[in-house]
Amino acid sequence: MTPAILPLEVRDLGFSAGGKSLLRGLSFQAAPGRRIVLLGPNGAGKSLTLRLCHGLERPSAGRIVWQGPRAADAKLHQAMVFQRPILLRRSAAANIDYALKVRGVPRGERAPRIEAALAQVGVAALADRPARVLSGGERQLLALARAAALRPEILFLDEPTASLAPAAARRVEQAVAAIHAAGATIVMTTHDLGQARRLADEVLFLHDGNLVEHGSATAFFAAPQSAEARAYMKGELL
Numbered sequence: 001m002t003p004a005i006l007p008l009e010v011r012d013l014g015f016s017a018g019g020k021s022l023l024r025g026l027s028f029q030a031a032p033g034r035r036i037v038l039l040g041p042n043g044a045g046k047s048l049t050l051r052l053c054h055g056l057e058r059p060s061a062g063r064i065v066w067q068g069p070r071a072a073d074a075k076l077h078q079a080m081v082f083q084r085p086i087l088l089r090r091s092a093a094a095n096i097d098y099a100l101k102v103r104g105v106p107r108g109e110r111a112p113r114i115e116a117a118l119a120q121v122g123v124a125a126l127a128d129r130p131a132r133v134l135s136g137g138e139r140q141l142l143a144l145a146r147a148a149a150l151r152p153e154i155l156f157l158d159e160p161t162a163s164l165a166p167a168a169a170r171r172v173e174q175a176v177a178a179i180h181a182a183g184a185t186i187v188m189t190t191h192d193l194g195q196a197r198r199l200a201d202e203v204l205f206l207h208d209g210n211l212v213e214h215g216s217a218t219a220f221f222a223a224p225q226s227a228e229a230r231a232y233m234k235g236e237l238l
Helices: 046-054 071-077 090-104 107-122 136-149 166-181 193-199 215-220 227-233
Strands: 008-017 020-030 035-039 060-067 078-081 154-158 185-189 200-206 210-216
Touching: 020 046, 020 060, 020 210, 035 046, 035 193, 046 078, 046 154, 046 185, 046 200, 060 071, 071 078, 078 136, 090 107, 090 136, 107 136, 107 154, 107 166, 136 166, 166 185, 166 193, 193 215, 200 215, 200 227, 210 215, 210 227
Parallel strands: 035 185, 035 200, 078 154, 154 185
Antiparallel strands: 008 020, 008 060, 200 210
């Protein structure tokens, strides 16, 4: 995938609400093709970071800078999947069709993109099923297919397997891997350390609104450098 909006530069990002500072001085880069996993205890600022990068919240300080040649159209080259995706009361295929329509994809191009996206995440058989009858894992896979159909250069994932059974979580991981293999950069949050080991190239460890560690996943899991990260890995920092 030829970079359109990447790399993404997050520079001294801060966010405050209700008189409280929730994120302070966060800086990192998301380069094309990377898989970046944000780790940390509840309230560390992981989901907030994704929402800020995706443009759902406005930072109180710092900047989010898209550096590719089509940076001005950044919204058209990214997607986000939430822990509990919102789906329309339509078929799986119709949910994807609606997203493509909103994005401005011509009608004649939608059907093949819908078919390809459902196949990419392994749920082609669900095309005509109403979204409301799908299981939790199937709904998440549909949300991933909907995002994949948009052909994002960067995909933000907020706890995509939370509350899913192990088998369903594994299917979601496989779908994420397939989307990454197709060229998307992945930035995601998770509390599942095994999942982070399987999927991450880089780890950002946040604690209390601060970026405490940032480095390769291999180095982080072999020997986290901060006391907070070591405690988190032992299950002592909840």
